[in-house]
Amino acid sequence: MQYQRIHPKGPEFSRIIAGVWNWADETINERCIAAALDCGITTFDHADIYGGYTIEELFGRILKQHPGLRNKMQLVTKCGIKLKVDNKPEHRIKHYDTTYEHIIQSVETSLKNLGTDRIDLLLIHRPDPLLNPQEVAKAFEDLYEKGKVLHFGVSNFTSTQFEMLQSFLPMPLVTNQLEVSLFKSDYLFNGVSDVMMKHHVGIMAWSPLGNGKYFDDLEKMQTLGVLADKYKVSTAKLLFAWLLAHPANLFPITGTTKTERIQEAAAALDVKLGQQDWFAMLKIIKGFDVA
Amino acid sequence: MQYQRIHPKGPEFSRIIAGVWNWADETINERCIAAALDCGITTFDHADIYGGYTIEELFGRILKQHPGLRNKMQLVTKCGIKLKVDNKPEHRIKHYDTTYEHIIQSVETSLKNLGTDRIDLLLIHRPDPLLNPQEVAKAFEDLYEKGKVLHFGVSNFTSTQFEMLQSFLPMPLVTNQLEVSLFKSDYLFNGVSDVMMKHHVGIMAWSPLGNGKYFDDLEKMQTLGVLADKYKVSTAKLLFAWLLAHPANLFPITGTTKTERIQEAAAALDVKLGQQDWFAMLKIIKGFDVA
Amino acid sequence: MQYQRIHPKGPEFSRIIAGVWNWADETINERCIAAALDCGITTFDHADIYGGYTIEELFGRILKQHPGLRNKMQLVTKCGIKLKVDNKPEHRIKHYDTTYEHIIQSVETSLKNLGTDRIDLLLIHRPDPLLNPQEVAKAFEDLYEKGKVLHFGVSNFTSTQFEMLQSFLPMPLVTNQLEVSLFKSDYLFNGVSDVMMKHHVGIMAWSPLGNGKYFDDLEKMQTLGVLADKYKVSTAKLLFAWLLAHPANLFPITGTTKTERIQEAAAALDVKLGQQDWFAMLKIIKGFDVA
Structure with missing residues (x-):
């Protein structure tokens, strides 16, 4: 595994990150945490809302059972979305909330669950059209001063949203988590x-293998498979390697519950993808020369 | 009424602004100026070209008849468009003109009319592809030094047009007037x-109720009406409140000639729109969850 | 001819630039170099790949035959594209390459050919998705320190690509060559x-007359022709004048091998296009009022 700062003043993360959005029971959490740590993945990506507000608590049970575990890992979580779910009847509509009160309350709940x-990295989950940057700045400052959150970032933000919020903060946003x-x-x-590169901000890449639907295009997948064979690796490893070869400092997030998939992701760091093959992969998917 | 600076170094405006583009005779101007001031609206939005270059002069007649009036208000006007109209035969085509000569001449005419x-705030009406930022800077500086224009801004500019022009100016652009x-x-x-928030630039919002055509979608208007009923206000007030709740520091411009509509706009400041209702309104119009 | 810096710290170029991409044999190069210099065009736009990696060498033969010539001109060239051509069997796919090694090697080859x-101005030919700004910075610094390249720029870059790369460089990018x-x-x-204007970066305009296909729209060309008649010039001159009238500091690149076309381009600087005619030309092509 490779470990590097996601930003010059940000936390040091494992280059492959374990995404827990789908770790739906205690057994999965216990097995997957162990599998991840075994292959050097030390960074775990949460959100308050994953599993309908349930995953953080399931994950937390394992941490409570194994007191030494917390210090071997970095925890990322998010806030700012309010889901319309049965256990939140006060949410009449799915909406965003990045008020001071909600950010503080969400972090307190995450810490408890x-x-x-402490949270190593807290992200605003999605850009809120009602985001008041001064309120967010105050919430971040208070959480930082109390040691409850060590670093801050955003997720699914455009460049202008990122730079606008950054301009109001005393600390750097250290990541923008994006679907890549x-x-x-x-x-x-x-x-x-x-813009992220200009700010020296690493990108956490969610859905790094695309979603299953892409694998249905048998012709393209077969052509990718031929290239994978050349490298003597699986297509999934090749897809991780494609992201890792990009200069934008991408940290792919595996979203799996399967032990062998976690191991496969971690092992992708050994694949050194050639420059021409990087363009060849892009051409396979886009259907035309990118250069 | 609420009064606030549109920019930290900009003028203090009434949060609701009276737009005069349609104040087509002297009687309307007299009545509407009085109605606006009566309910605390002190900022008036002009352009040289409104009414085919006629409105500034009609408005000016009232100011001349009531010498105390000028100091109770802030005057915004614009320059930079040349209309193809009968009384300007030298305009062979509708075009923009942001040359030094035209800006100076346009302001002199506005002052006279x-x-x-003095003009409290002068705006470049639309982005001119031939805009030479050094020329505009010289015109602004000369107008400022002579006390003829106190503040400067733009209208209908993109972010890059705004930042480009700003980079050549010694004073801040204090607003970007946009259709919102x-x-x-x-x-x-x-x-x-x-980008406007990053620069602490308040937005003057023109056509804040959309234009009449939207009111023809009876189903959507009815759904908005149900929400308006909850707040015990008119739909128009709710639409103003939606803008006022946004963190971008929006100053809606009413474009009406009706006394009761002016009063309604001013009173919209009393409506405190809830966060979930803000998203609900957006969903009604867009047809899908924005969060 | 008019000579001006393309950037405050950039080289002084002739306002009309000779593009050599199509100068396919030694005779053409000899004739066209003489024709260009005769009418004051002193800047020549190359790329390593023009003519399938052949034009620089053909042009270089003339420089070798006439030792005084080099000091009368400014040479621009480019690197960063790898073509799939017979004489480069190691290129399995058309792709970009902006690694340190390739930039250095490409410049060495250009100097030799x-x-x-020295190269007066070196451009990265197209934005490379794998561009590593630190590597490019190191290559530029080394080439500059050895006196092999005097100025640097880019070609076909978006604003964000430009600003990202610039943020890693100790020297200014002095141009962005674009199709305009x-x-x-x-x-x-x-x-x-x-964004280029904000950075005081002049634009080298390639394909300044569009390509031939536009001339097939007889109705539009006829309307342009009427305007050209008014100025007593050819339509081509009018098209150059349209670019020269824009405030973005455009340097049109003629791409011709015809002596009289080179002369025509150079003479376009004498045409002073009126503001309203500038908008009229845009309206003819776009089909609607731009103002």
Whole structure:
């Protein structure tokens, strides 16, 4: 495994991150945490809302059972979305909430559910059109001063949303978590990755293998498979390697509950993808020369 | 009424602004000026071209008849468009003109027509592809030094046009006047409002109720009406409240000639729209959850 | 001819630039170099790949035959594209390459082919998704320190790509070479020219007359012709004048091999296009009022 700072003043993360959004019971959490740590993945990506507000608590049970575990890992979580779910009858509509009160309250709940005294990295989950940057700044400052959150970032933000919020904060936003894969590479071409690179901000890449639907295009997958064979690796490893070869400092998040998939993701760091093959993969998916 | 600076170094405006584009005779001007001031609206939004270059002069007649009036109000006007109209035969085509000569000449004409010695805020009406930022800077500086214009801004500018012009000016652009309403909220989502917030620039919102055509969608208007009933206000007030709740520091411009509509706009400041209802209104118009 | 710096710290270029991409044999190069210099065009725009990696060497033969010539001109060249051509069997796919090694090697080859000890301006030919700004910075610094390249720029870059790369460089990027013409004026309206103006970066305009296909729209060309008649010039001159009238400091690149076309381009500087005619030309092509 490779460990590196996601930003010059940000936390040191494992280059492959375990995403827990789908770790739906205690057994899965116990097994997956162990599998991740075994292959050097030390960073775990949460959100308050995952599993309908249930995953943080399931994950936290394991931490409580194994007191030494917390210090071997970095915890990322998010706030700012309010889901319309049965256990939140006060939410009449799915909406965003980035008020001071909600950010503070959400972090307090995350800390309690996770059974920890600190979040390594807190993200605003999605850009809120009602986001008041001064309120967010105050919430971040208070959480930082009390040691409850060590670093801050955002998720699914455009460049202008990122730079606007940053301009009101005393600390750097250290990441922008975005959907990036060979199949959905928009952010690498629409200016967002440029702006993140300008700010030395690493990108946490969610859905790094695309979603299952892409695997239905048998012809393209077969052509990718031929290239994977050349490297003597699985197509999934090749897809991780494609992200890792990009200069924008991408940290792919595996979203799996399968032990062998976690191991596969971690092992992708050994694949050194050639420059021409990087363009060849893009051409396979886009259907035309990118150069 | 609420009064606030549109920019930290900008003028203090009434939060609701009276737009005079349609005040087509002297009687309307006399009645509407009185109605606006009566309910605390002290800021009036002009342009040289309104009414085919006629409104400033009609408005000015009232100021001349009531010498105390000028000091009770803030006057905004604009320059930079040349209309193809009968009384301007030298305009062979509708075009923009942001040359030094035209800006100076346009302001002199506005001062004379309005019967005042100063414009509180001058805007470049639309982005001119031939805009030479050094020329505009010289015109602004000369107008400022002579006390003829106290503050400067733009209208209908993109983010890059705004930042380009700003980079050549010694004084801050204090506003970007844009079309913003619940029905046309593009600028709140395409990055322009982010960039304005980053620069602490308040937005003057024209056509804040959309235009009449939206009111023809009876189903959507009815759904909005149900929400308005909950607040015990008119739909128009609710639409103003939607803008006022946004963190981008929006100053809605009423474009009406009706006394009761002016009063309604001013009273919208009393409506405190809830966060979930803000999202609910957006969902009604867009047809899908925005969060 | 008019000579001006393309950037405050950049080289002084002739306002009309000779593009050599199509100068396919030694005779053409000899004739066209003489024709260009005769009418004051002193700047020549190359790329390593022009003519399938052949033009620099053909041009260089003339420089070797006439030792005094090099000091009378400014040479621009480019690197960063790898073509799939017969004489480069190691290129399995057309792709970009902006690694340190390739930039250095490409410049060394250009210097040798051109028979000169220095490039006045080196451009990254197209934005490379794998561009590592630190590597490019190191290559630029090394080339600058050895006196092999005097100035640096880019070509076909978006605003964010430009600003990202610039943020890693100790020297200014002095140009962004872009396709700009009356027929393809996107960059003058989509924010790129704004950002270049903000950075005081002049734009080298390639394909300034559009390409031949536009001339097939007989109705539009006829309407342009009427305007050209008014100025007593050819339509081509009028098209150059349209670019020269824009405030973004455009340097049109002629791409011709015809002596009289080179002379025509140079003479376009004498045409002073009126403001209203500038808008009229845009309206002819776009089909609607731009103001």
